[in-house]
Amino acid sequence: MDEKQEAALQRAYHWRLKERLYDWLQVYATEPLQHRRSLDCGAWLDDRLQSAEQAGLISERSIAIWAMLSLEQGDDFASNPDSPYSQWKIQExxxxxLPAEVTLQTFFNEHA
Structure with missing residues (x-):
């Protein structure tokens, strides 16, 4: 596989992931997502995917949790010292x- 094919596959995967993420958020974060819909949801999802990757998240479950917490606690929830997530990390x-995946999923499992 050459670089162009690999890049095309990566773009296709990214697009499908955004679709699945949006569908999941419609079910599990309906109200916060409705507010986000008035903005550019596609660009927001791209930003959330990029920030999740920068945070070291690789599983789709963790990426979905990242997006949901972004809706509920703000896009800066992981770095905002006043967010429930940051406060929980201080108390735990x-x-x-621990890897970011483990920390994020543990918080979600305890607070979902």
Missing amino acids: PQTLG
Whole structure:
């Protein structure tokens, strides 16, 4: 497979992931998503995918949680010291040094 084919496959995967993520958010985060719909939801989803990747998230479940928490707590929930997620991390010292996937999913499982 050459670079062009690989890039095309990556774009197709990205597009399908955005569709699945949007569909999932419509079911599990209906109200916050309705507010986001008035803005450019496609660009917001692209931004959330990019920020999730920068945070070290690779599983689709973690990416979906990242998007949901962004809707509920703000796009800066992971860096905002006042967000419920950041406050939880401070109160749970055992999360220090854990992979981002584990920390995020643990928080979600405890607070969903």
